[in-house]
Amino acid sequence: GVGRHLPPGEGKDAIQKNKTCKIWPSIHKIFIQISKTWEKTQGSGVKVLSLEGGIRKNVAPANCKAVISGGDPAQVQEVLAQVSRETGVQLTANAEGETLTVTAVGVQAHASTPDEGKNAITATLEALCRLDLAQGEAETTVRRLHSCFPYGDNRGKALGIAMEDRESGVLTLTLSLLTLTQTGFTAVFDSRDPLCATKENTVDVVERKFAGYGWSCEGSLRPAHAVDADSDFIRTLLSAYETYSDKKGYCEA
Numbered sequence: 001g002v003g004r005h006l007p008p009g010e011g012k013d014a015i016q017k018n019k020t021c022k023i024w025p026s027i028h029k030i031f032i033q034i035s036k037t038w039e040k041t042q043g044s045g046v047k048v049l050s051l052e053g054g055i056r057k058n059v060a061p062a063n064c065k066a067v068i069s070g071g072d073p074a075q076v077q078e079v080l081a082q083v084s085r086e087t088g089v090q091l092t093a094n095a096e097g098e099t100l101t102v103t104a105v106g107v108q109a110h111a112s113t114p115d116e117g118k119n120a121i122t123a124t125l126e127a128l129c130r131l132d133l134a135q136g137e138a139e140t141t142v143r144r145l146h147s148c149f150p151y152g153d154n155r156g157k158a159l160g161i162a163m164e165d166r167e168s169g170v171l172t173l174t175l176s177l178l179t180l181t182q183t184g185f186t187a188v189f190d191s192r193d194p195l196c197a198t199k200e201n202t203v204d205v206v207e208r209k210f211a212g213y214g215w216s217c218e219g220s221l222r223p224a225h226a227v228d229a230d231s232d233f234i235r236t237l238l239s240a241y242e243t244y245s246d247k248k249g250y251c252e253a
Contacts (some may be wrong), residue, residue, distance in 0.1 A: 021253035028193035032219030037184035040134025046071040048250035054177035057188045062108035064120040069099045079130045088124035111174040114154040122151040149175040168194040
């Protein structure tokens with residue numbers, strides 16, 4: 001691009017609005033979509049008629065809604081209150097004829113910093129799995145999604161891909177989109193992986209796990225572009241920041 005000369009004080013004032021200057025290497029990215037179709041659930045128990053959450057694949061979701069039938073309203077309310085206390089996600093239920101609509105409101109965050117949010121999808125899965133769910137494919141999928149993406153697991157431990165390295169830090173993971181109906185589901189998770197990540201220790205691992213459930217899986221590991229923190233380019237950026245801000249600049253993964 002074309003640079004311009006900053007008038008005296010303009011650059012410094014702009015920079016001082018920020019507390020720190022953080023420069024980091026690009027890390028690996030994984031966006032994986034999973035899906036499956038099935039027949040409608042028959043039999044007794046709480047049936048999951050639909051579940052919808054998330055707005056974009058790179059956003060930790062603040063909203064989720066599930067429609068269920070066959071549940072005792074008092075028991076459902078008790079479970080939702082318990083999960084709300086434990087997670088900080090506000091879960092409520094409203095009766096609509098013979099169904100209950102469960103609404104979850106959490107805190108949105110960027111998928112690269114999921115700890116800053118409260119994931120409404122995974123909190124909803126947590127609540128549903130505490131109910132006496134039916135044994136249909138939809139309910140089995142809810143249980144399996146919960147086992148793969150338990151609330152608060154933003155490191156991929158349940159999926160078996162948790163890792164970190166000194167240069168680029170810890171892996172982060174977000175179940176960001178989920179649509180489930182009586183006959184199938186699709187979901188997307190966003191993983192930001194450290195430089196030590198490879199196809200073999202990330203994508204291949206989750207593909208094997210999902211294949212065991214009969215889930216289709218589409219996604220790949222995007223290569224990272226790492227820049228040496230001691231390179232002339234990075235040193236120049238940090239020096240400029242320190243000159244304008246009178247604050248210490250540093251690199252952070």
